[in-house]
Amino acid sequence: MTYKGLVFFDLDGTLYNEHSRVDPAVAIAVKQLRANHYLPIISTGRSPLEIQEALAITGIDSFIALNGSYIQFEGQPVYQGAIPTKTIEKVVTIAKEAGEAVAFYDEQAIRITNITQAAKDAYAEVNAPVPSVDPEYYLNHPIYMLLILTNDNDAAYATDDLTFYRNTPYSIDTVEKNGSKQTGIKRLLASQGLEGMPTYAFGDGRNDIPMLSYVDYPTAMGNGIPEAKAQAKYITSANVEGGIIEGLRHWKLI
Numbered sequence: 001m002t003y004k005g006l007v008f009f010d011l012d013g014t015l016y017n018e019h020s021r022v023d024p025a026v027a028i029a030v031k032q033l034r035a036n037h038y039l040p041i042i043s044t045g046r047s048p049l050e051i052q053e054a055l056a057i058t059g060i061d062s063f064i065a066l067n068g069s070y071i072q073f074e075g076q077p078v079y080q081g082a083i084p085t086k087t088i089e090k091v092v093t094i095a096k097e098a099g100e101a102v103a104f105y106d107e108q109a110i111r112i113t114n115i116t117q118a119a120k121d122a123y124a125e126v127n128a129p130v131p132s133v134d135p136e137y138y139l140n141h142p143i144y145m146l147l148i149l150t151n152d153n154d155a156a157y158a159t160d161d162l163t164f165y166r167n168t169p170y171s172i173d174t175v176e177k178n179g180s181k182q183t184g185i186k187r188l189l190a191s192q193g194l195e196g197m198p199t200y201a202f203g204d205g206r207n208d209i210p211m212l213s214y215v216d217y218p219t220a221m222g223n224g225i226p227e228a229k230a231q232a233k234y235i236t237s238a239n240v241e242g243g244i245i246e247g248l249r250h251w252k253l254i
Helices: 011-015 024-035 048-058 085-098 117-125 181-192 206-214 226-230 243-250
Strands: 005-009 038-043 063-065 070-073 076-080 101-105 110-112 145-149 162-168 171-176 199-203 217-220
Touching: 005 011, 005 181, 011 048, 011 199, 011 243, 024 038, 024 048, 024 243, 038 048, 038 181, 038 199, 048 063, 063 181, 070 181, 076 181, 085 101, 085 145, 101 117, 117 145, 117 162, 117 171, 162 206, 181 199, 181 206, 199 206, 206 217, 206 226
Parallel strands: 005 038, 005 199, 038 063, 199 217
Antiparallel strands: 063 070, 070 076, 101 110, 101 145, 145 171, 162 171
């Protein structure tokens, strides 16, 4: 199919409501978007495992997951950016010495080194269960993202070998060096020969800033952080106040 443009949607605080679900009206709007020959693409820090319900209700089959580290286009994998095992081992050691936890993400599972209060708080924040414990999971599986569960110990983990996004008060999304939603978009466009096509994006958080700074028509949610809004050409109402539909109508996509 020939598309008129590509539309990238963050999930938490954006396409999702306060219960981490896609409202029926939003799902209808996304399907109308596709019917109007614009391709909807999820762009999220969540894993492919976590977004299956969102894919099903919206009919979306292309996504950039784990902050650019896992990409699928029209049902087919395009890119997987695994973090080196030795780099992960360093992070795990720091966490263990600090009495903190690290979660491991690939396309099939989420596992955690140990359960801490920060871990409980972080997963409650995004309406998700705390993962099963398997401190050695990273030794036998490619890991595309780490979630460092810490309230304020960011400096202990700082290294040039990784890229960090603190998206909740209790956790830090951690991906390969220079990994981002922006690099994910670039890889998707290049792999499918879609460079030059109009691009739109909707986001609200810190990990959305690289994406919003790159696309042609960046849109921030009314509930977004100031730094995200600063990158936007349009600011919608909040995600729970019909912001997605408002934004799609503003750009005349539906």
